[in-house]
Amino acid sequence: MNPLVFILGIPVVSALLFVLLPSYKLASKLNILATFATFLATLVPFFNRPETTQLFLIDDFNIYLLALTAFVTFTTSIFSARYIIHEIEIGRLQPHFVRFYHAMYQAFLFTMLLALSTNNLGIMWVAVEGATLTTVLMVGLYRTAAALEASWKYFILCGVGIALALFGTTLLYLAAQPVVGTGMPSLTWSVLLPQVSAFSPQLLNIAFVFLLVGYGTKCGLAPLHAWLPDAHAEGPTPISAVLSGLLLNVAIYAVLRFKMLMAGNSHAFAAGPLMIFMGLTSLLLAGFMLYKRGDIKRLFAYSSIEHMGIITFAFGMGGPLANFAGLLHMTMHSLTKAAIFFAVGHIAQIKGTQRMAEIRGLTTSQPILGWALVIGVVAIAGLPPFGVFMSEFLIVTSTFARQPILAIPLILGLLVGFGALIMKLQGLAFGPGEPGEKASVVALLPFFVHLALVLVAGIYLPGPLVIWFQNVAKLLG
């Protein structure tokens, strides 16, 4: 049986179930179970790869993103179960909203998996739009003024982004139609790829610009990043974790699929320089913005913009090494950033605030949580021995080898971001702290699992994984 039936079916069925299920405690446990089952289902294609159809395509590239997405949603659901119960206890959330929250969580997982596994560019658009919709609603879940404003801004900006992406998709169809013929095949990615050299290059160019800006809005690339910090800061923390760790990846994935099409047509312009430019702008902008942040979740949201900039830059450079580094960085960033949001969620709940000025000396007051945050920030700032260091190192060295001039702004951006994070960390983690409730190691388990994976990847990347990333890097051109 086709594993996609389970990969896509489990989240849909669970979403429907959670709408009907009145008990939020049971729903939060079933949520863990459902995401775990989905994660197992995403492992099946590794052994038994389904055939490419008009609607679905599983290749080396998305097979690993599917598994990563399901894995991080699974660990986040463990964190979420505890988080949600705490929020209900302190009265920030009403139980009937939580019913809706779990249903949306599964619906969100479904839309991401659909966007990753589909072969049809129209369906991909619908899925990304669905992912926007489900998260807009979840960002506004607390119904505070700030949360509503964040979700409004998210809707307006991403709505416009998504609209531009649809216009780009229409233009792409217009380019494909004379060559491939009318109807579905002209939006089927695997059909387009071998024939793309015969498309009108001018139309492809314009289509790509619309698609890059459109889906780029969803990656939080500057100058359309304004929604991202608000959405991360005001929504529930598990949502911040999946937004940063996964949704941004899905948007980058969409851009890369179109970049692969562009690469197939030698007369179309090279997509690389445009992506390099957007990547560097985001990196530098976010790096400097990090210094002024006063809210802990906003701080890490800006750090996500920075990392999306790095990833876009790496894929913009292209070539086997930079693509390899970009893929690795996508994975490492997902795991690390989601883990950091787990820790931040605990901190914000214990301290009752997200303001960094009111969170001090965590390593003395809550040693486990404090040191967890230190490790997380060290990892995301790109210090060895963690995986983020490895991918950033590869990106920098490959840039030096090919375009030394571009390495200067890249390194500048990395250092600026690094400085800001370390500076903020000092205040948060060290110095005298106020004693309070302590977090248990068990509650932080998802955090440690993620960090362990990032650490292992930083020290030793298993051979088969390397070969595989190399294959995907080749595929990306």
Next chain:
Amino acid sequence: MLVFANPAYDVAHLLDAGVLILSFLLLSQRRLTGVIRIFSFQAFILACASAWQAYIQDAPHLYLTAFIALAFKAIIIPVALQRIIVKFKIHRSIETVLGVGGTVVLGGALVALSILLVFPVTMASAALTREGLAIALSVVLLGFLMMITRRNAISQVVGFMSLENGLILAAVGVKGMPLVVELSIAFSVMVAFIVFGVFFFHIRERFDTLDLHELEHFRGDRHK
């Protein structure tokens, strides 16, 4: 020259142009009720344009797109928005960032821009497709402009829906584009969620007004 020498072409053009002109009217309208009425009429013309494309392309599924535009965007959403206005008592005129004159001039520039953008790259396509696409892009950009220049939540939603009308116009105008129905449903669901979300979240209770100026106050780190 004969009027309507080529009805397939001329009627399609007429309807496309109608949608564009209504976009300009939206930009120049100051009263909220007026904005909603014009939008409803634009959705009606869009429905006619889709139905006409369904007829000349012999693509029956486009009738469904036309029906969605008619039922949902020309009737249900405008009625819902009117009810929000009555319920929240926001009849007053809308504040714009630029004056109406400035906005309309800028709108004209955007139309010129989309013609300059679309015409050179679509040499190979049929004249109807090219011109339809240029008009559709203009409608998209004008919707964009409306969202930028209006500070009021309801007129931003209308701007967004008008932008979406442009996208649907583009999609129905390109021969044989698959999934148009699905795409228009996806958009409609999104808009419906948001419009009813305004009810659901009772924004009024929190802000006393749907003017986004009030919301600005809460933005960023400053509010804490």
